[in-house]
Amino acid sequence: MNWLARDYATLWHPFTAADEWERQAENLAIERGEGVWLIDTEGNHYLDGTASLWCNVLGHRHPRIDASIRAQLDRIAHSTMLGLTHPGAIQHAERLCALTGLDRVFYSDSGSTAVEVALKMAFQAKQQQGEARRTRFVSLTEAYHGDTVGSVSLGGIELFHGLYRPLLFEALRLPAPERADGNEEDACLDAARRCFAAHGTEIAALIVEPLVQGAAGMRMHRPEFLRELVGIARAAGAFVIADEVATGFGRTGTMFACEAAGVKPDFMCLAKAITGGYLPLAATLATEEVYDAFRGPYADYRTFFHGHTYTGNPLAIAAANATLDAYEAENVLAVANTNAVVLGTALRGLTHSCIREVRHLGMMGGVVLRRPGGAAFAASERVGHRVSLAARRHGAIVRNLGDTVMVMPPLVMEAAELGLLVGAIEAAIHDVLGAGGAGTAVG
Numbered sequence: 001m002n003w004l005a006r007d008y009a010t011l012w013h014p015f016t017a018a019d020e021w022e023r024q025a026e027n028l029a030i031e032r033g034e035g036v037w038l039i040d041t042e043g044n045h046y047l048d049g050t051a052s053l054w055c056n057v058l059g060h061r062h063p064r065i066d067a068s069i070r071a072q073l074d075r076i077a078h079s080t081m082l083g084l085t086h087p088g089a090i091q092h093a094e095r096l097c098a099l100t101g102l103d104r105v106f107y108s109d110s111g112s113t114a115v116e117v118a119l120k121m122a123f124q125a126k127q128q129q130g131e132a133r134r135t136r137f138v139s140l141t142e143a144y145h146g147d148t149v150g151s152v153s154l155g156g157i158e159l160f161h162g163l164y165r166p167l168l169f170e171a172l173r174l175p176a177p178e179r180a181d182g183n184e185e186d187a188c189l190d191a192a193r194r195c196f197a198a199h200g201t202e203i204a205a206l207i208v209e210p211l212v213q214g215a216a217g218m219r220m221h222r223p224e225f226l227r228e229l230v231g232i233a234r235a236a237g238a239f240v241i242a243d244e245v246a247t248g249f250g251r252t253g254t255m256f257a258c259e260a261a262g263v264k265p266d267f268m269c270l271a272k273a274i275t276g277g278y279l280p281l282a283a284t285l286a287t288e289e290v291y292d293a294f295r296g297p298y299a300d301y302r303t304f305f306h307g308h309t310y311t312g313n314p315l316a317i318a319a320a321n322a323t324l325d326a327y328e329a330e331n332v333l334a335v336a337n338t339n340a341v342v343l344g345t346a347l348r349g350l351t352h353s354c355i356r357e358v359r360h361l362g363m364m365g366g367v368v369l370r371r372p373g374g375a376a377f378a379a380s381e382r383v384g385h386r387v388s389l390a391a392r393r394h395g396a397i398v399r400n401l402g403d404t405v406m407v408m409p410p411l412v413m414e415a416a417e418l419g420l421l422v423g424a425i426e427a428a429i430h431d432v433l434g435a436g437g438a439g440t441a442v443g
């Protein structure tokens, strides 16, 4: 039996429709990687247009990260952070604090757990700071903060989160702008002011994906909006949690998206790119003020009673330290910003009557597909999904969210490959939706 037949007999894939998966001719089994390329079991090469789900920032088989993990393997693969520490984690935490201006680092394993940790910390800190009424959270519509029950409670994507509502705690919702053009921002900020005026004394924290709501299909807002929103939450005495799981490590042009707005949150959630896309690791950063709320005699039980078995795993930390080394030695932010200009130009150059809009910031992009008149395609047409699959015939792996084709290449993908990637998306759109040449440039 071949790999795929054996897969269909036993595996269950994330965010994947079972019947569709088992029918799809385009399925691949990836065996190797080389820089920005993925290589399947048949030896075919594909550009990694999703950065292996938004985390591979520096390419596959990066010499510096490979060497760091191998060296750590010769020392120890895992020891616990519960009651013990290790040098790599200390070094890495110091570096994250220096980069973010925050003071404390709590490790876990995924973006979802980083958010769970932040929300439990924020809640408990308020309880222990004598503000027991502050039990509620504010999040934005169309937010995505992960798939565990707490982070799903904060999420606002109906397709992913709606079914689970009876299981979830109720968050307060703020409307978020769709585009970073300033048009919707005042109305959204007015709604935020009303929400905090009505509920301010009950709110423990605001959580926000700074600058880009990636999983919503690359909805964006301007730094000014973020700064204003954070100011409203702070004035009401709420903590601010920045979910930088997607935007962190240079994705939007600065090391962290908060920097572009001059915002310093009380908590920052990091994952995805933190290990260069090598191993599962996440970090929840907090201020010293928050940490202080957890101090006291043991019998006061102010401890944060939360931890995951593989928290701060030394192999993952070795990858994370090597990733930061690479950012310094290889000038990754400057490289990413050069590549981002190329990506933006290529995306804006796409022409097809079904391309409604192109969204782009840094090394993140989205191509929004609609009928030529602007109406949405029926969900059953699976247009975005079919375009993603068709792109494989043209040598690129991409994913869609609904009918938005997502473009999240490694930060180090350079002009030639970016041209191939955007070309593959364009060819795939033509394959699925016809020539559509009468379209106007989306500019």
Ligand SMILES: *Cc1c(COP(=O)(O)O)cnc(C)c1O
Pocket (backbone or CB within 6 Å): 109, 110, 111, 112, 113, 115, 144, 145, 146, 147, 209, 214, 215, 243, 244, 245, 246, 247, 271, 272
């Ligand atoms: C991916 C993502 C998460 C969840 O991270 P996982 O590692 O998949 O659990 C949370 N927040 C944002 C903004 C993300 O993009």
